Amino acid sequence: MMREEIVQHDVAVVGGGPAGLAACALLVSRGIRPAHVTGVKREMRDPRTAALMQGTLPILDTLGLWPGLLKAQSAPLWTLRLIDETRHLIRAPSITFDARELGDEPFGWNIPNATLADALREIIPDDAVATYEGLSVTWTEPRDTLIKLHLSDGRILRVRAVIAADGGESRCRGSAGIKTYGADYRQQAIATSFGHSLPHHDCSTERHRENGPLTTVPLPGNRSSLVWMDRPDEIKRLMALDDRTFAAELERYVGGELGAVSDIGPRRAFPARTMIARQFAAKRTFLVGEAGHVLPPIGAQGLNLGLRDAKAAAWLIADALAYGEDPGGAEPLTAYDQARQRDVVPRGIGIDLMNRSLLSRLLPAQAGRVLAVGALAQIAPLRRAVMRGGLGIGH
Numbered sequence: 508m509m510r511e512e513i514v515q516h517d518v519a520v521v522g523g524g525p526a527g528l529a530a531c532a533l534l535v536s537r538g539i540r541p542a543h544v545t546g547v548k549r550e551m552r553d554p555r556t557a558a559l560m561q562g563t564l565p566i567l568d569t570l571g572l573w574p575g576l577l578k579a580q581s582a583p584l585w586t587l588r589l590i591d592e593t594r595h596l597i598r599a600p601s602i603t604f605d606a607r608e609l610g611d612e613p614f615g616w617n618i619p620n621a622t623l624a625d626a627l628r629e630i631i632p633d634d635a636v637a638t639y640e641g642l643s644v645t646w647t648e649p650r651d652t653l654i655k656l657h658l659s660d661g662r663i664l665r666v667r668a669v670i671a672a673d674g675g676e677s678r679c680r681g682s683a684g685i686k687t688y689g690a691d692y693r694q695q696a697i698a699t700s701f702g703h704s705l706p707h708h709d710c711s712t713e714r715h716r717e718n719g720p721l722t723t724v725p726l727p728g729n730r731s732s733l734v735w736m737d738r739p740d741e742i743k744r745l746m747a748l749d750d751r752t753f754a755a756e757l758e759r760y761v762g763g764e765l766g767a768v769s770d771i772g773p774r775r776a777f778p779a780r781t782m783i784a785r786q787f788a789a790k791r792t793f794l795v796g797e798a799g800h801v802l803p804p805i806g807a808q809g810l811n812l813g814l815r816d817a818k819a820a821a822w823l824i825a826d827a828l829a830y831g832e833d834p835g836g837a838e839p840l841t842a843y844d845q846a847r848q849r850d851v852v853p854r855g856i857g858i859d860l861m862n863r864s865l866l867s868r869l870l871p872a873q874a875g876r877v878l879a880v881g882a883l884a885q886i887a888p889l890r891r892a893v894m895r896g897g898l899g900i901g902h
Contacts, residue, residue: 513662513663513664513665514542514637514662514663514664514665515664515665515666516540516541516542516637516664516665516666517539517540517541517666517667517668517828517834518534518539518541518542518666518667518668518669518670518824518828518834519541519542519543519544519656519664519666519668519669519670520534520541520542520543520544520669520670520672521544521546521643521644521656521669521670521671521672521673521679522544522545522546522671522672522673522674522795522796522798523543523545523546523548523624524553524620524624524672524674524796524797525557525620525623525624525627525796525810525813525814526672526795526796526797526810526813526814526816526817527543527545527670527672527673527795527796527817528624528627528628528631529566529570529627529813529814529817529818530670530672530795530817530820530821531543531627531631531636532570532627532630532631533566533569533570533817533818533821533822533825534821534824534825535631535632535635535636536569536570537821537822537825537829538825539824539825539828540635540636540637541636541637541670542636542637542638542639542664542666543636543637543638543639544639544642544643544644544656544658544664545638545639545640545641545642546641546642546643546673546674547641547642547643548641551773551775552621552773553619553620553621553624553775554620554621554698554699554700554772554773554774554775555619555620555698555732555734555775556617556618556619556620556700556724556726556732557617557618557620557623557809557810557811558584558614558615558616558617558618558711558724558811559615559616559617559618559810559811559814560614560615560811561612561613561614561615562811562815563615563811563814563815564615564616566814566815566817566818567814569818570627570630571630572626572627572630576626577618577622577623577626578616579727580618580619580622580727581616581617581618581619581622581726581727582616582617582707582709582724582725582726582727583613583615583616583617583709583725584606584613584614584615584616584617584709584710584711584724584725585605585606585607585613585614585708585709585710586603586604586605586606586708586709586710586711587603587604587614587710587711587712587713588601588602588603588604588710588711588712588713589601589602589603589713589715590712590713590714590715591715592714592715592716592721592760593715593716593717613709617711617724617725617726617732619700619726619732620810639658639662639664642658642659642660642662643658643659643673643678644656644657644658644659644673644678644679645657645658645659645678646678646681646682647669647678647679647682647683647792648682649682649683649790649791649792652667652833653665653666653667653791653835654666654667654668654669654790654791654792654835656669656679666791666835667791667833667834667835668791668792668793668824668834668835668839669791669792669793669835670793670795670817670820670821670824671683671792671793671794671795671798672795672796672797672798672813672817673798674796674797674798675782675797675798675801677794677797677798679792679794679798680784680792680794680798680799682792683789683790683791683792684789684790685784685785685786685789685792685794686784686785686786687782687783687784687785688782688783688785689780689781689782689783689801689859690780690781690859691778691780692719692779692780692781692803693738693739694718694719694736694737694738694739694778694779694803695736695737695738695739695742695743695776695777695778695779696719696734696735696736696737696742696776696777696778696779696803696804697733697734697735697742697745697746697774697775697776698732698733698734698774698775698776698777698804699732699733699771699772699773699774699775700726700730700731700732700733700771700772701730701731701733701754701757701768701769701770701771701772702729702730702768702769702770703729703730703731703761703765703766703767703768703769704729704765704766704767704769705729705764705765705766706729707723707725707729707731707765709725710725711723711724711725712761712764714760714761716737718736718737718738718741719735719736719737719779719803720734720736721733721734721735721736721760721761722734722735722804723761723765730770731765733757734804735757736779736803736804742776743776746774746776750771753771753774754768754769754771755768757771779803779804780801780803781801781802781803781855781858781859782800782801783799783800783801783851783852783855784798784799784800786844787799787816787843787844787847787848787851788820788839788840788841788843788844788847789840789844791835791840792835793816793820793823793824793840793843794816794847795813795816795817795820796810796812796813796816796817797809797813799816799847799851800812800851800855802854802855802858802859803858803859808854808858812850812851812854815850816847819843819846819847820843823839823842823843824839826839827839
């Protein structure tokens with residue numbers, strides 16, 4: 508532990524994941540030199556991918572990352588299928604959402620999280636950010652005109668605003684006194700990738716099962732990413748399998764369409780839950796990414812929302828500084844909270860209800876899901892409206 512040292516900055520970004528890196532890059536693009544507290548580096552690279560939708564990709568375009576080289580390492584999502592593989596008494600019809608119903612662009616592109624994070628790091632010049640590498644914020648002290656960030660090495664940063672992208676257990680959120688609500692589902696999920704002998708045809712498939720969906724999302728070539736949700740004991744069993752046995756288990760579910768499964772990538776397990784902040788900004792703190800919302804991996808909303816958080820926070824802070832106003836004052840905090848409430852909360856509620864309907868043994872819940880999916884399958888205008896909403900266009 509080093510002796511206490513106080514350093515001043517206009518704004519700090521806390522968190523080294525894609526949402527935090529995007530916030531840094533967006534601030535730099537507006538001529539601001541933020542402090543960046545990266546957090547402790549993970550030993551394992553993130554095996555997850557993000558299906559970034561058309562409403563989110565312009566953020567990467569703003570940073571010069573899209574289409575560019577990033578596109579070559581991504582796969583388009585032209586169709587999204589929902590298949591009911593539950594053994595419920597009432598089962599929903601299968602439904603396919605086709606991007607061609609809306610125009611000549613795919614729904615979005617599936618991008619490996621680690622690839623996206625690497626690309627964001629590369630575009631931020633070393634001298635454009637004051638980096639506090641490998642450190643975390645242990646707690647913050649919000650004051651009237653500034654907020655103090657206490658770092659894990661004993662240093663203190665005095666800043667006027669903080670973008671908190673420090674994850675679901677955010678210390679910044681706790682210090683700001685922001686409460687959360689949500690649910691633990693007694694589910695976990697495995698994220699990985701795999702090779703397969705048959706083409707995926709740019710189609711992402713969610714197989715809805717009693718204990719959670721099994722979702723495959725296209726990657727370049729004959730390869731897909733996987734999110735497999737199930738009971739914690741089943742996830743523990745699957746994580747203990749060697750790659751060959753895990754591939755055989757997975758092939759039982761997807762082999763009919765993707766063929767022989769092989770070349771399993773690194774696997775990581777994580778809890779599935781819903782957590783949404785009751786406020787997205789308070790006491791000079793803007794919550795971004797999982798600091799503000801953690802959603803089950805259904806419907807590809809998590810990082811799309813996180814990148815939109817990053818843009819909204821960075822733009823409001825940059826505008827305030829450009830006009831000589833307080834970047835952590837009441838006006839930008841309120842504007843951010845209201846905007847993110849409108850975007851995040853309805854999506855969070857919808858995903859929560861979908862997951863609960865899969866887990867429920869009650870006939871009314873099952874019937875409600877069947878009617879909803881059936882309506883989407885049969886009513887084209889409703890289906891197109893839902894597709895447009897899922898793309899996040901206009902945020």
